[in-house]
Amino acid sequence: MCIFHGCLRLYTANPLTRASRFTQVDEVKAFPYRGDTIVQNLNFFAAVVVFSLVMDMETPLHSVVLNHQPCLAQHISRSWLESSNDRESFGLTCHRWLHIQNSSRRSLQFQCSFTQLNPTSLSRPSTTINTFHLYRLLCRFPQLQSLSLSGCIELPDSGLSLLLTYGLKLESLHLDCCYGITDHGFSFIAGGCPLLTIISLYRCNVTDIGLESLSQSCSTLKDVNLSFCSLISDHGIRALSQNSRHLRSVNISYCRNVTGVGFQGCSQTLAYLEADSCKLEPEGISAIVSGGGLEYLNISKLKSCIHGYVLTTIDVGFISKLRVLNFRLWTTIGDDAIAKIAEGCPLLEEWNLDYCFEIRISGWESIGSKCRNLERLHVNRCRNLSDQGLQALRDGCRRLRKLYLGRCRLISSIAIEMFKCLRSDVQIMDEAT
Numbered sequence: 001m002c003i004f005h006g007c008l009r010l011y012t013a014n015p016l017t018r019a020s021r022f023t024q025v026d027e028v029k030a031f032p033y034r035g036d037t038i039v040q041n042l043n044f045f046a047a048v049v050v051f052s053l054v055m056d057m058e059t060p061l062h063s064v065v066l067n068h069q070p071c072l073a074q075h076i077s078r079s080w081l082e083s084s085n086d087r088e089s090f091g092l093t094c095h096r097w098l099h100i101q102n103s104s105r106r107s108l109q110f111q112c113s114f115t116q117l118n119p120t121s122l123s124r125p126s127t128t129i130n131t132f133h134l135y136r137l138l139c140r141f142p143q144l145q146s147l148s149l150s151g152c153i154e155l156p157d158s159g160l161s162l163l164l165t166y167g168l169k170l171e172s173l174h175l176d177c178c179y180g181i182t183d184h185g186f187s188f189i190a191g192g193c194p195l196l197t198i199i200s201l202y203r204c205n206v207t208d209i210g211l212e213s214l215s216q217s218c219s220t221l222k223d224v225n226l227s228f229c230s231l232i233s234d235h236g237i238r239a240l241s242q243n244s245r246h247l248r249s250v251n252i253s254y255c256r257n258v259t260g261v262g263f264q265g266c267s268q269t270l271a272y273l274e275a276d277s278c279k280l281e282p283e284g285i286s287a288i289v290s291g292g293g294l295e296y297l298n299i300s301k302l303k304s305c306i307h308g309y310v311l312t313t314i315d316v317g318f319i320s321k322l323r324v325l326n327f328r329l330w331t332t333i334g335d336d337a338i339a340k341i342a343e344g345c346p347l348l349e350e351w352n353l354d355y356c357f358e359i360r361i362s363g364w365e366s367i368g369s370k371c372r373n374l375e376r377l378h379v380n381r382c383r384n385l386s387d388q389g390l391q392a393l394r395d396g397c398r399r400l401r402k403l404y405l406g407r408c409r410l411i412s413s414i415a416i417e418m419f420k421c422l423r424s425d426v427q428i429m430d431e432a433t
Contacts, residue, residue, distance in 0.1 A: 107146035107172075108137065128152075131159040138166040145169055150176035150200070157185035167192035176202035176225075183210035190217035197246075200225035208236030215243035222246050227253040227274065234284075237262030245269070253277060256303065260284020268293040271321075277301045282310040289318040300328035300352065308333030308358070316344030326352040328378070335363035342370035352378040354404070354431075364389030368396025378404040380431040387415035394419050406431030 110129055129152040138144070147170055149155060155178055163170065170193045175181060182205055189196070196218040202225055206214075211232060215221065221244040226232055232255050241247065245267045252258050253276035260280045263270075264287035271293050280288075280302055288297070308330065322345045327333060333356050341348075348371055353359060359382060367374070374397050379385055385408045393400070403419075405411070405428050420428065 105141045106143060107148075108141055108144055109146075109148040110150075110152065129155055129159075131156065131162070134159050135162055138162055142166065143169060146172040148174040149178055150174045150202075151178075153177060153179050156180045157182055157188070160185040160188040163188050163192035165192070169195060171195050172198040174200040175204055176200055178204060181205065183207055183213070186210035187213050190214050193218060195220060197221060198223040201229055202226075203228040205229075205231060207231040208233055208239070211236035212239035212243075215240045219244060220246055222269075223249040225251045226255060227251045229255055230257065233257040234259055234262035238264075241266040241270075248272060250274070253298075258284075259304075261287050263287040264290055266291040270294065272296045274298045276326075277303055279304045280306065282306055282313075285310060286314055289314060292318045293321060294319065295321050296324040297322060298324075298326040300326045300330070302330055305332065306330075308337035311337040312340050314340070314344075316340070319344050321347060323347050324350045327356055328352045328354045329356075331355060331357050334358045335360055335366070338363035339366040339370075342366040346370075347373055349373055350376040350378075353382060354378045354380040355382070357383050360384045361386065361389050361392070365392040365396075368392035368394075371397055373399055375399055376402045376404075379408065380404055380406040382408055384410065386410040387412055390415050390419060394423055400426050402426070403428050404431065405429070 129149065134149075134155070144166070152159075157180070160181065167173075167189070173189065173193065173196060186206055187210070189199075190213045194217065197220050199214070199218075199221065200223075206226070206229055208231075211226075212235075216239070221240075224240065224244075224247065229252075232252070234257075237252065237258055238261075240250070241263050242265070247267055247270045249272035250270065251274040253274045256277075256279055258275075258278055258280075260275070260278070261284045263284070266287075268291045270291045273288060273294060273296065275288070276298055278299070280299060281304060285299065285306070288294070288299075311333070319341070325341070325345065325348060335358075338359055339362070343366070351367075351371070351374060356379075364385060367377070369392075377393070377397070377400060387410070390411055393403070400423070403426055405416070416428065419426070
């Protein structure tokens with residue numbers, strides 16, 4: 001008998017496998033799967049049959065594959081199955097193998113999670129996750145390292161109490177827009193997830209108290225998203241930066257109560273900071289770069305009136321590793337600050353200066369002569385960028401590949417054509433592209 005036909009005959013003859021197809025857990029939704037196709041990849045089953053026959057020719061095939069080789073099944077589940085179809089086929093074989101598949105799962109993301117939004121998911125009815133649902137799923141998948149509850153807007157604090165038992169191996173947790181979670185819920189995370197390295201709290205109701213508790217217990221935190229957390233202040237940021245000495249990425253965009261001073265003395269490991277639309281103060285900007293390890297910094301759309309001269313007081317040693325810098329809509333930054341940045345950031349590859357109205361010829365000349373590694377430059381609506389400034393960028397910035405140039409009223413069409421002629425290696429892109 002052909003291996004494929006024998007394997008398929010074995011599969012369809014086993015009553016356990018026929019019943020198990022309604023208990024299979026889908027890769028994305030983590031809810032019962034009701035597809036029409038049972039066997040997605042017969043090559044997998046053929047491999048199992050061949051391996052089993054080689055191991056024991058006298059033992060009945062059904063007994064070997066389904067009962068006496070759990071270690072083989074577990075090895076196959078972890079080592080061979082890379083695609084979701086293969087994993088689904090594996091779990092559909094029988095209850096034993098479904099259990100092995102569940103025990104091997106490392107990540108879980110709900111259908112309502114925002115990171116799963118696509119045309120298909122948008123057409124499905126929304127799913128409400130409560131404490132009971134979460135309990136069932138955490139029991140089913142005991143080896144989870146990554147869990148996303150983003151979009152579970154009705155999940156209460158009590159739901160996170162389950163992490164005291166089931167969160168010991170969690171390394172990544174996403175709670176974006178979980179409006180029902182308060183500091184009490186975050187205390188459960190602090191007590192149950194000692195290995196946590198990534199946490200996203202976008203639009204959550206966490207306060208300084210919850211953030212301090214979290215940072216004290218989860219000292220291995222590396223990536224923290226606090227964007228739109230309006231209850232966070234510099235006190236919570238200070239606790240985070242002092243307790244979590246392995247931080248590499250922090251997002252505080254739209255945290256209107258954060259001035260930045262809480263970052264003073266932050267770890268050198270902090271390389272990525274998003275602070276879009278914050279009310280940063282001059283001392284706060286100095287504190288943000290005090291670690292000396294920043295490679296990416298976004299302080300665009302500042303909501304406080306900070307004059308650009310504040311940057312001239314910063315020790316250039318703290319900003320020497322910057323590769324990406326976003327000053328968009330910093331309307332008061334001037335030539336002296338631009339010259340200080342251009343000289344102090346020799347590794348700079350991308351610089352966004354859109355709507356920086358006060359940069360004049362000396363500022364553009366500083367960029368052209370000092371930014372030798374600059375590849376992408378944004379100068380949309382820079383109303384004091386003239387033909388002479390464009391020439392400085394053209395003759396300098398030898399590694400420039402993209403120039404975002406739109407609605408700069410002092411630049412003539414002749415200057416643009418001359419730029420294109422002499423720097424054909426640079427792509428000039430309009431503001432809208």
